[in-house]
Amino acid sequence: MPFSFRLPWRRAGAAAVPETKATGFVALAAESRAHWSSRSYAALAREGFMRNPVAHRAVRLIAEAAASVPWLAYAGEEERPDDPLLSLVARPNGRMSGTDFLETLYGHLLLSGNAFVEGVRIGGALRELHPLRPDRVRIVEGRDGWPEAYEYRAGAHVRRLPAEGQGVLHLRLFHPLDDRLGFAPLEAAGMALDLSNAAAVWNKALLDNSARPSGALVYQPKEGGNLSPDQYDRLKAELEEGYAGAARAGRPMLLEGGLDWKAMGLSPREMDFVEAKNGAARDIALAFGVPPMLIGIPGDATYANYQEANRAFWRLTVLPLVFRTAAAFSAWLSDGAGEAVRLAPDLDEVSGLAAERSEVWARVGAADFLSDEEKRRAVGY
Known part of the structure; x- marks a missing residue:
C-alpha cells in the first residue's frame, strides 16, 4: 500500500540549531493491528454477499437449491395435492412467485440467522405472504420476556404486528446466547470473510501500485549533507508521477545523489496470500455447509468426485433447511386452517x-x- 514519508524539517527562526540527519534513513511503516468488520445484517450482506464471491455463491447455491424443491401437503397419511396451502406457497403475493419467495426467505435466513414472514388475512382467511427484511424488524418483548409483537420499520413508517396467531412467522437458526434471535452462518466465518476481502483489496493495490512497493529511501551522500525541503518535494513528486499506478508498472527507478531504495516487509509470495485466500474461502464454504469442490476452490480433496460432493451438499445442507422450513410453515399455516396439515418436500423431484x-x-x-x-x-x- 502507498505510504507518505517525511524528512525532518527545520523550523523557522531556529537556524542556530544544527540539523542532525546523519544517514538520512526514512522508514515507511504502518500500524499492524487487524481491523474486523461489523457483524450486523447490513455489514454481513454488504461485505459477504455483495463483495465476496465465495459467500455470494454459497448463499445463492443453497437458496436456489432449497427453493427449487417442491412441497407436498398431507392430512394425516393422505396426500392432498389440491390443498389451498400449496397454492398459497406457490403464489404468496402479487409481486412474487413461490420460488422467488422461498429464495428470499432462505437468503435472509443464511445472512441474518433470522427470517420473518408477514401473513395478510382477507375476509378472515390467510391470503398473502410477504417476506420482511430482518434488519427492519424489532422484537417487542412482554413482561415475561417472550415476544408479544414485532415492529417493522420502513423509512419513517412503523407497523406493529402481533406475535400471536398468523401475524408473523419467525424462522431462526440456533443461537447459543440469544433466546429470540438466530445466529448467521456467515458470522461464524467473519474473520475468514475479512481475510478473503483483504486479500482481494491487496491484490488490487498491487495492480494499482506495483511499481512502488513499501520500503525506505536511504540518503547517504559521500560528502555529507542533507536533503533540502525543495529537494524533498521534488523527489516526492517524481515518485508519485513517475512510478505510481498500473500504467507505470515495471518502470525502472532511477536514483541519484546518494539515494538508495531498501525494500521492507514481506513480499506477497513470502506471505503466501494465494493459499491464505483459498484457506479463507474454504472456511466460508464450511460455515455454510457447501463442499468447496462445488464452488471451485482448489486444494480440497474431501470428496472423491463432484457427484459425491453434490449428494453430500443436498443431504447435509439443503434438505435439513427445507425440512425445518416446511415444519415451521406447517404449524403456522395450519393454525387457522381448522385441521392439521403437514407440509413436506417432494424428494422424488x-x-x-x-x-x-x-x-x-x-x-x-x-x-x-x-x-x-x-x-x-x-x-x-
Missing part, C-alpha cells in the same frame, strides 16, 4: 438425489417378499 432414488427403487423392486402395497409405502407412496 430433487435432481440431486436422483441416483439415490434409483438405488432405492431397484432395491425395493427386487424384494420378492414385499407386496405391491408394501413396496409403494417403502418408496413413499
